[in-house]
Amino acid sequence: MSDTFRVTLYMKDGSGYSCVSVEAKAEKRAREKAIQLITGGDMNKLALYGHCHVAIEKPYVCSVVRL
Amino acid sequence: MSAWLVSEKHVLAVANEYVCRVELGGHRRTDSGDYTMIMSVAKVLWSANVKSVNTLYDKTHRRGRINMRNLDLFAGYRDGALLKLVDCLDYQSCEYDGWAGSKAKAMLNQLEETLTHNVCREGHDYDVCREGHDYNNADWGI
Numbered sequence: 001m002s003d004t005f006r007v008t009l010y011m012k013d014g015s016g017y018s019c020v021s022v023e024a025k026a027e028k029r030a031r032e033k034a035i036q037l038i039t040g041g042d043m044n045k046l047a048l049y050g051h052c053h054v055a056i057e058k059p060y061v062c063s064v065v066r067l
Numbered sequence: 068m069s070a071w072l073v074s075e076k077h078v079l080a081v082a083n084e085y086v087c088r089v090e091l092g093g094h095r096r097t098d099s100g101d102y103t104m105i106m107s108v109a110k111v112l113w114s115a116n117v118k119s120v121n122t123l124y125d126k127t128h129r130r131g132r133i134n135m136r137n138l139d140l141f142a143g144y145r146d147g148a149l150l151k152l153v154d155c156l157d158y159q160s161c162e163y164d165g166w167a168g169s170k171a172k173a174m175l176n177q178l179e180e181t182l183t184h185n186v187c188r189e190g191h192d193y194d195v196c197r198e199g200h201d202y203n204n205a206d207w208g209i
Contacts, residue, residue, distance in 0.1 A: 042068040043158050047207035 079138040082109035115171035119162040147201025
């Protein structure tokens with residue numbers, strides 16, 4: 001088992017779901033990159049993910065896999 | 068990016084803190100004169116927010132009437148949480164030309180400066196310490 005983490009985020013939008021999956025050596029870094037990617041840096045969307053590490057509400061799903 | 072209209076509760080919370088901390092220098096009173104000032108500030112802030120959303124989405128929303136009964140004087144927001152409300156209102160209001168030089172932006176800047184000074188200790192990097200525990204655990208909008 002390596003120390004690489006894969007974080008996957010889904011975001012519901014008008015046409016379905018957007019999905020990003022990011023791998024990084026540190027879980028925190030992977031989360032940050034994934035959140036940045038899926039929100040495009042929009043603070044209003046970022047706020048939805050503000051507590052991703054604690055809980056994420058439907059229809060948002062956040063999965064973390066240690067590779 | 069995106070923008071939305073903040074709630075009346077949100078704008079009143081920010082207006083109240085602006086009047087208390089900036090206009091009155093931290094000395095809170097609760098007489099009718101204060102309410103007039105809070106109402107006046109709230110109108111300026113909310114109008115800018117409406118203008119921003121209308122500009123971004125090509126809409127014709129009008130600012131709602133402000134009911135001072137929705138001002139919670141005893142909400143007890145911590146400085147970090149208030150800072151986040153200010154940041155949010157700034158973010159929702161910045162979509163029109165002239166925002167940078169507007170009265171609303173100047174008000175938010177003054178309040179932001181006061182709150183940041185309270186949250187950060189001297190010598191700390193403001194960009195880092197302003198977003199501490201209270202900020203990160205607070206709501207973006209109320």
